[in-house]
Amino acid sequence: MRRLTILAALAMATVPAAAWAGSGITGVWATGSEGGKVEIYRCGSALCGKIVDASRLRANPDLRDLRNPDKSLRNRKLKGLVVLRGFKGGPTEWKGGPVYDPESGDGAATGYLTLRGDGKLEVKGCKAAIFCRTKVWTRAK
Template sequence: MRRLTALAALAMAAMPAIALAAPGITGVWATGSEGGKVEIYRCGSALCGKIVDASRLRTNPDLRDVRNPDSSLRGRRLKGLVVLRNFRGGPSEWKGGPVYDPESGDGAATGYLTLRSDGKLEVKGCKAAIFCRTKVWSRAH
């Protein structure tokens, strides 16, 4: 009986470590648009996201940020472009910004990431409290 109690206590003590090992939102996400994939990764004490793939990038890996409203930024390569910056929070909601959409050239100063119970990620960018746009991403396989 003591051995069973000790095993149960050991298993309970290990639970937080197992929870910490869960992937959270880091990893590669399919954006659902143009075959796009964004990798969310740790950048210091925050989370950031960069473009790692898209159907147009497979055809032309040297594509540039031509839709950017700032003409001085239009020469940036899309592959590796950071589109999410400085997100903090968790375990299911993060706030940060800026957020950038290279398909449209639109950016938002503030963003929200919400990990839904179905495992999908809501990515929301807001220019003002009432001017927001949300996309739903799925974990890439």
């Protein structure tokens, strides 16, 4: 029995962190700002992401998308707001878009998701090939 335990431990040590991320990138991720959490989930044949939590939302669950440059969208609730849409690829890199940041009201037509070897997720939004912004998310506990 002890030999089996040692073999299992050795096998686990050789598996990349990305493989231990459960079901790839689906699940809840901490965005690193304002206590934000985004759930990445399957939406048809692609992946999407929606806001599920933030410190401001805990204080006021009825917060709206007030920073959106499109005035007609400013009445949308932040909780449940889809901020990532149409990502395809895998197992460690996905491309899609649009990507939306409700903190700033900035959006990008094209986005990239990269699951790093350390288990963190790089979320990159690009307005043009050279105008990109990247944030690093960690899997929520």
